[in-house]
Amino acid sequence: MATKKSATHPTQTVYQLKITLKGIRPPIWRRVQVLSTTTLQQLHPIVQEAMGWDNYHMHSWTIAGLDYGQSQPDFRVRSENSVKLSQVVNGEKFKFSYTYDFGDSWEHEILVEKELPCSMDTKYPVCITGKRACPPEDCGGSWGYAELLEIMADPSHPEYEERIEWVGESFNPDVFDVNQVNKMLQDL
Numbered sequence: 001m002a003t004k005k006s007a008t009h010p011t012q013t014v015y016q017l018k019i020t021l022k023g024i025r026p027p028i029w030r031r032v033q034v035l036s037t038t039t040l041q042q043l044h045p046i047v048q049e050a051m052g053w054d055n056y057h058m059h060s061w062t063i064a065g066l067d068y069g070q071s072q073p074d075f076r077v078r079s080e081n082s083v084k085l086s087q088v089v090n091g092e093k094f095k096f097s098y099t100y101d102f103g104d105s106w107e108h109e110i111l112v113e114k115e116l117p118c119s120m121d122t123k124y125p126v127c128i129t130g131k132r133a134c135p136p137e138d139c140g141g142s143w144g145y146a147e148l149l150e151i152m153a154d155p156s157h158p159e160y161e162e163r164i165e166w167v168g169e170s171f172n173p174d175v176f177d178v179n180q181v182n183k184m185l186q187d188l
Contacts, residue, residue, distance in 0.1 A: 012036060014124065015085055016114040019047060019098070021134075022107040023142035030130035030181070033116070036089070038125070040068050040080035042188075046125045047098055047108065049184040052134030057101035063088045064096070091115065104141040125188070127181040133173050136166075149173055 013036040020029040030050040034043065040061055048055045060069035060077055069077040088096070089112050098108040118124075135145040151157045152164065152173075 012118045013086070014116040014118050015089060015112050016116060016128075018111045018113050019050060020109045020111070021051065022109055024135070024145065026132065028130075028132040028134065030176075031113070031128045032125055032185075033122070033128065034085065034125045035118070036084070036086040036115075038085050040083045040085070040088075043085065044080070044098075045188055046185065047110075048100075049188065050125075050127050050130070050181055051100075051108070052181075053100055053106075054137050056137055057103070059098065059100045060102075062097045062099070064090075101137075104138065104144070106135075106141065123186065125185050127178055127185060129178060130176045130181070133171065133175050135173075136171065139167075 014033050015036055015038075016031065016033050018029060018031050020027055028051075032046060032050050034046060038046070044059055045055065047053075058070065058072075058075075060067055061080060062068075067077040068080040068083060069075060071079050071081070092112055092115055094112040096110050098110055100106045100108070135142075136148070139145050139148050148163060148167065151159050152167070152171075154160060
């Protein structure tokens, strides 16, 4: 699995990925480091935890014009199970996409920012930094999220109380906790 101590893989390459949720301003993004031997199947929960999704919905990858995902009879994509990042990434500045929740259609751009040597002191995957909270599940995609933020900013809005109750009073769209993300990533 992608979380083994790097000491057992001293010659492996690490990809530093910037994962950006498309269609949202100001941007919501995470910077993570993963082993180059990480499969797309293993990268899925890493993206889920880094971004803050709850893994309730299906997902897919688009890489160099090819679609990958979970094997489903009616879902015509290549299997993500054994495809390693090192097999599909063409180096630094390479981009690919990840779609989560085909209803809300959360599109993520993944940029390979750097290729780094494996650090003996780091347990991968690891999140280095990020900005802003992940939108709540099932809020209606980027349009629904924009509407939710508008309503939350206006206590006189007729739907304010209902939306605050739904999202929870503790939800703050500007807060990102890298320590919480790394705690979750270590459990993968």
